[in-house]
Amino acid sequence: xxxxxxxxxxxxxxxxxxxxxxxxxxxxxxxxxxxxxxxxxxxxxxxxxxxxxxxxxxxxxxxxxxxxxxxxxxxxxxxxxxxxxxxxxxxxxxxxxxxxxxxxxxxxxxxxxxxxxxxxxxxxxxxxxxxxxxxxxxxxxxxxxxxxxxxxxxxxxxxxxxxxxxxxxxxxxxxxxxxxxxxxxxxxxxxxxxxxxxxxxxxxxxxxxxxxxxxxxxxxxxxxxxxxxxxxxxxxxxxxxxxxxxxxxxxxxxxxxxxxxxxxxxxxxxxxxxxxxxxxxxxxxxxxxxxxxxxxxxxxxxxxxxxxxxxxxxxxxxxxxxxxxxxxxxxxxxxxxxxxxxxxxxxxxxxxxxxxxxxxxxxxxxxxxxxxxxxxxxxxxxxxxxxxxxxxxxxxxxxxxxxxxxxxxxxxxxxxxxxxxxxxxxxxxxxxxxxxxxxxxxxxxxxxxxxxxxxxxxxxxxxxxxxxxxxxxxxxxxxxxxxxxxxxxxxxxxxxx
Ligand SMILES: Nc1ncnc2c1ncn2[C@@H]1O[C@H](COP(=O)(O)OP(=O)(O)OP(=O)(O)O)[C@@H](O)[C@H]1O
Ligand SMILES: [Mg+2]
Numbered sequence: 269x270x271x272x273x274x275x276x277x278x279x280x281x282x283x284x285x286x287x288x289x290x291x292x293x294x295x296x297x298x299x300x301x302x303x304x305x306x307x308x309x310x311x312x313x314x315x316x317x318x319x320x321x322x323x324x325x326x327x328x329x330x331x332x333x334x335x336x337x338x339x340x341x342x343x344x345x346x347x348x349x350x351x352x353x354x355x356x357x358x359x360x361x362x363x364x365x366x367x368x369x370x371x372x373x374x375x376x377x378x379x380x381x382x383x384x385x386x387x388x389x390x391x392x393x394x395x396x397x398x399x400x401x402x403x404x405x406x407x408x409x410x411x412x413x414x415x416x417x418x419x420x421x422x423x424x425x426x427x428x429x430x431x432x433x434x435x436x437x438x439x440x441x442x443x444x445x446x447x448x449x450x451x452x453x454x455x456x457x458x459x460x461x462x463x464x465x466x467x468x469x470x471x472x473x474x475x476x477x478x479x480x481x482x483x484x485x486x487x488x489x490x491x492x493x494x495x496x497x498x499x500x501x502x503x504x505x506x507x508x509x510x511x512x513x514x515x516x517x518x519x520x521x522x523x524x525x526x527x528x529x530x531x532x533x534x535x536x537x538x539x540x541x542x543x544x545x546x547x548x549x550x551x552x553x554x555x556x557x558x559x560x561x562x563x564x565x566x567x568x569x570x571x572x573x574x575x576x577x578x579x580x581x582x583x584x585x586x587x588x589x590x591x592x593x594x595x596x597x598x599x600x601x602x603x604x605x606x607x608x609x610x611x612x613x614x615x616x617x618x619x620x621x622x623x624x625x626x627x628x629x630x631x632x633x634x635x636x637x638x639x640x641x642x643x644x645x646x647x648x649x650x651x652x653x654x655x656x657x658x659x660x661x662x663x664x665x666x667x668x669x670x671x672x673x674x675x676x677x678x679x680x681x682x683x684x685x686x687x688x689x690x691x692x693x694x695x696x697x698x699x700x701x702x703x704x705x706x707x708x709x710x711x712x713x714x715x716x717x718x719x720x721x722x723x724x725x726x727x728x729x730x731x732x733x734x735x736x737x738x739x740x741x742x743x744x745x746x747x748x749x750x751x752x753x754x755x756x757x758x759x760x761x762x763x764x765x
Contacts, residue, residue, distance in 0.1 A: 285403045288376065291350060291369075296377035298440065298458050299465035300596045304374035305332045305432050306466070307364035307557065307597065310473060310480060312336030312430065318483045319466075320421050321459055323452040330378070330434045330459075331421035338388035338428040341395075341412075347371060348384065348395050348410045359585050364557055366588050367595050371432065372397065374596075380436035385419060387428050392416055400436075459484070464540060467492035472556040494551055494561065495578055496538055501525030510609050514590060517606055518582040521613060523620075526576070527701040535701070544575050545697060550610070552581045552600055554593060565602050568614045572696050573621040579613060581606075638720065640742060641684075654684045659719035708743045710750065716743060717754040 296304070302319065309317045314336035321330050339347060346352055353368035375382040380399040385392065396411040416422060421431055438445070442454030466482060467489050473480040474491035482489045496502045503523040510517040524544075527535045539547055542562065548570055551561040564570065583591060592601040602610070640658055644651045656662065656677055665673045695703050708716070717738075724734045735755070738744040744751040 283406060284408045285406045288350070288397075288399060288402050291373050292376045292439075294373055294377070294595060296374055296596055298378060299462045300598045301374035301377050302330075302332065302462055303466065303469050304370040304597065306470065306482070308371055308432075309334035309336050309430065310470075310557075311362065311364050312338070314429065314480065315478065316481045316483070318424060319459075319485070320424060321455065321485060322420065323455040323459075324448065326448070327435060328437055328452065328455060329420050330437065330455075331424070332432045333421060333424045333429065334431075335426050335429040338430055339386040339393070340388050340391060341393035343388075344384060344386050344393050344395050345410060345412075348397060349408075355588075361584060362555060363585060364555055364597070366585065366593060366597075369595050370597075375432065375434055378437060378439050379434035380438055381434070383419065383433040383435070384430065385416065385422060385425065385433065386430040387425050389428075392425070394419065398436075463489060464492065464537075468494060468540075468561070469558045471558070472553065492537060494538065494547070495522040495580065496524055496530070496534070497522075499525050499530055499534070501529040508609075508613075510606065512587070512590075512603075512605065515584040515586045517587075517609075518580075519609070519613060520580045521617060522578050522580065524576040524578065543699065544701075545570055545572065548575050548577055550579050550581055552583070554583050554588075554591075554597065554600075555585050556582070557597070559593065559597055559600055564614065565607070565610065567607070567611055568618065572700055574617060575700070577617045577621070579610075579617075581610075638737065638741060652684065652687055654680045656680060659723040660716035663719040663723070664715070705742050705746045708747060710754075713743060713747055713750055714754050714758075717751055718758055720744075721755060721758055 306317055309332065312334065314334035316335045318333045319330070320333060322328055348371075349368075350372045351368050352371075353365065355367045359365065371384070372382070376397075376399065382397045383394060384396075385394040387393075394413050394416050396413060398411065401411065402408075413419070419431075419433070420435075421433060425431055437455065440455050440458060441451045444450035444454060463484060466484075467474070470480065470482060471491035471493050474482060474489070475493065495504070497504065502525055505521040507518055507520045510519065524538065530538075535544075538544070547562045549562050549564045552559045568574065587603075590603045592599075594600075638658060639655055640660070642653045642655050644653060654661070656665075661677075661680060665676055668676060692703075720738060721734065724737075729737075738751060738755075739748060
């Protein structure tokens with residue numbers, strides 16, 4: 269760069285009122301804002317963190333109370349300064365912070381009045397950033413209240429710890445600033461939506477040997493492990509380590525159990541409001557705290573075949589610059605060297621899921637197995653066609669006079685030709701687990717059972733073989749109890765004859 273001579277400088281101190289308003293809009297949501305405050309509590313060594321909301325009061329508030337180390341008044345004033353620490357400074361390993369901004373920017377994103385009350389070594393201090401006060405005075409100066417009694421939630425503070433108190437919740441009113449009941453409803457709804465995010469983001473801390481207890485209005489939140497490691501049907505691949513200059517990246521892939529291997533509640537909890545299709549992908553943790561999830565970083569599509577795959581990536585805070593961690597701790601970018609390694613992980617996952625699907629498809633293709641449908645692959649296309657030779661069709665056709673028989677096969681092939689592929693595909697991409705074969709009534713099922721049974725017995729197959737085959741094929745598989753009953757009754761009738 270060419271050297272430019274500078275002999276004068278002019279004051280360009282930011283306007284407090286303008287800049288502090290600008291800090292409000294760097295893209296926090298209530299979830300990410302609360303998480304940023306909880307990060308600070310965890311870094312301060314807290315083990316019990318309470319979120320207390322008073323939504324029906326004339327002046328509603330949200331308080332986050334911890335039992336961490338607390339701060340002296342000097343520490344507190346320093347902490348209230350936007351940019352309290354240099355992002356370039358090295359931080360200790362368990363420190364979840366980076367920018368010296370989170371406390372302020374997260375709070376202002378939700379409210380116009382932030383009070384921090386902290387107790388350390390028997391001394392209680394408080395400091396307030398009130399955006400209306402800053403607007404009026406246009407000064408970078410926090411208020412230090414003379415009297416702390418009567419500050420909301422102060423009774424929850426233990427021998428040491430900190431309260432972050434949000435008042436003037438102008439961003440959470442949903443437009444109902446003058447309707448207390450409606451306003452409370454909106455805030456409560458938003459808080460309820462935050463719950464799952466917190467259970468997920470901090471699950472590793474909540475599962476620790478010395479766990480962090482997160483309470484929402486007195487109710488203990490349960491960790492939400494996105495890999496369902498407690499479920500014995502979850503498949504965990506071995507952990508891989510990538511050693512880089514600024515630290516190690518640890519990678520581990522998991523395959524969640526099939527939805528039939530867990531309760532409906534557990535399945536829905538794991539999928540969340542977005543559903544399983546959108547929850548597959550990488551789960552990136554920075555110092556055990558989840559930063560982002562439910563994306564493949566553009567390395568692969570979120571498809572039905574990889575729906576149960578989730579990959580844990582762990583990084584230390586020493587790699588923040590390489591990963592371009594943002595102030596909100598909710599986004600990151602892949603360093604190229606890691607991208608190459610993750611591409612390999614994805615290739616392996618894709619190969620694995622394709623094998624599983626091919627195995628399932630095999631059953632349909634295998635002629636020995638009497639499928640109701642044929643899968644025909646030719647000229648780069650795949651067709652599905654009802655199997656006219658299936659005994660359920662052919663035996664019935666045999667009982668018809670020749671002219672009706674042709675009509676019957678025409679009907680069957682029409683069903684095959686009008687398979688609603690687009691709708692099926694759209695449904696599969698959304699909620700595949702809710703798509704089930706249609707139920708057949710007793711009469712239809714019984715006709716199919718009898719036809720198959722007769723054909724098999726004629727072919728001298730033994731009963732064990734017949735049962736195994738039928739159990740694997742629809743419509744019998746999905747109505748297995750009824751099928752078994754009909755088989756027993758049919759055999760009884762045959763023996764009686
Ligand atoms: N609950 C708390 N208990 C003790 N100290 C706290 C607490 N919250 C904040 N602090 C202090 O205030 C400082 C400023 O917090 P702030 O969240 O603004 O920045 P940070 O955590 O250092 O970095 P980041 O912007 O990445 O969150 C912290 O570094 C910490 O020293
Ligand atoms: Mg912080």
